[in-house]
Amino acid sequence: MPTSTVFTLIRQLVTKKATNKFPVTYAPDNMHAAAAEIQKGRLKINPPVELPPNFRGKLAYDVDACIGCKICLKVCPSEALVFKPEEKKIKHYVSRCTFCSQCVDVCPKDCLKMSDEFLIAGLDKYGKDMVLNP
Template identity: 70%
Template sequence: MPTATIYTLIKQLFTKKATNPFPVKYTPDNMHAAAALIGSGKLKINPYVRIPPNFRGKMSYDKESCIGCKLCLKVCPSEALVFKEEEKKVKHYVARCTFCGQCADICPKDCFVLTDEFLIAGTDKYAEELIINP
């Protein structure tokens, strides 16, 4: 029985695959190690799908302009921010972050900016790259 579904299925045999095998066909165990390989030109990657304009990725923290008002700690839902008493600055655990962006909204000095960086997956949540201002 020729139905509409059959035509769709046949058409799909010849269309481009929706899945983008980024960065390589089989995901490496450690993204940062893979990034180093890419940097030295040893690994060739597939380009990534374009990220949306308002994308909320890894936080960037401007340590110099931070005044230590602790407002960001009051709105962080996942306790990803820890206050360092002796330094009067904030420590940020990227692995705990939910990327809601509330700290960036409340900060009176705009110390936090949610960047476009999304390659932050790793096996060790306390890795050097995953703690800002350690």
């Protein structure tokens, strides 16, 4: 029956989806087994959506370029940046970061940068990758 619903359904088969594809075509029976398969490289998953050009991800910190001027501490809203007086460098807690990018704008030596990395969820907020320059 050529109703508008039928046309809409046919159109949906060919048009690009508005949202991201699911990681895998069919829901796996066992999530842990599927995750293990992915790690071994046997199961391919759909990549996440493309990032916009100005995406604000995890902070990247160039320790050598830093002169320890402490201006970034003055604009950080969540105290994610902590000064280390003995080294005259900063320490960054990723879990506290609000990704406002004010420290990047303010840095006179451009040693802070917003990277594209966004897969930063974890169980240990003081873990290996969660504190920069520990």
